[in-house]
Amino acid sequence: MATRAARPLSPHLQIYRWYFTMALSILHRISGAVLVVGLVLLSWWLTALARGPEAFAVVRAAIDNVLGGLVLFGFTLALFYHMLNGIRHLVWDAGLGLDRESAQRSGVLVVVGTVGLTLLVWAIALVK
Amino acid sequence: MVQRASAARRLGSARAGLAEWKLQRLTAVALVPLGLWFVFAMLALSGEPYAEVRAFFASPFNATMTILTVIAAFQHARLGVRVIVEDYVHAPAARVAALVATDLLAFAFATSCIVAVLFAALGS
Numbered sequence: 001m002a003t004r005a006a007r008p009l010s011p012h013l014q015i016y017r018w019y020f021t022m023a024l025s026i027l028h029r030i031s032g033a034v035l036v037v038g039l040v041l042l043s044w045w046l047t048a049l050a051r052g053p054e055a056f057a058v059v060r061a062a063i064d065n066v067l068g069g070l071v072l073f074g075f076t077l078a079l080f081y082h083m084l085n086g087i088r089h090l091v092w093d094a095g096l097g098l099d100r101e102s103a104q105r106s107g108v109l110v111v112v113g114t115v116g117l118t119l120l121v122w123a124i125a126l127v128k
Numbered sequence: 129m130v131q132r133a134s135a136a137r138r139l140g141s142a143r144a145g146l147a148e149w150k151l152q153r154l155t156a157v158a159l160v161p162l163g164l165w166f167v168f169a170m171l172a173l174s175g176e177p178y179a180e181v182r183a184f185f186a187s188p189f190n191a192t193m194t195i196l197t198v199i200a201a202f203q204h205a206r207l208g209v210r211v212i213v214e215d216y217v218h219a220p221a222a223r224v225a226a227l228v229a230t231d232l233l234a235f236a237f238a239t240s241c242i243v244a245v246l247f248a249a250l251g252s
Binding site: 036089 | 153156157174201205209212237240243244248
């Protein structure tokens, strides 16, 4: 067999010029991976709740500070982004909105919605 | 082209690909309302004392919604991580190991969450 050129394999992120919808596409995967970490945190929170007040206080102490708050803020962003962009994907699966202009417009909607919902949730959380 | 189609015909489909594709989307649809409910629940519980959080899960509706969210989320996450592994891990042994680990960890974490919710709901 002839020696193969070392061509980049899918999903070759390094060779393309970045553009808006492409950044949103990879952000879907990144936010999904972030949410996997969030699920591990949820497991910790739930098992601590089941174990008792002492274990629960340990998790609370880990979360109830500026760093913990920033991490939770990040999870909120990831959740809303993945949810809204996921809906965008489901609409595409239905064969709708696949042209360039629609994809750009729905992408802007996803970003605005993500920031808006995240800020809304955290405004409520901080006022509460 | 005719030759290639006939060559592929007897080999069947690419195994469970379509079932996984459907399950990824089914759980995605379920996670839209479940995810929104979850955010509301976390907002309601933030800063509440331990007894209040336990009381929340003592409600059958809240326990059910949490378990549904856990099942849908871990199933969705399992399939998503599988796709990431399939895209980036090329060495056959590492690929199989990563895929098996993904499935096992997803089932283990999901089960521990469900058991935790049941303990929180029914335990003393």
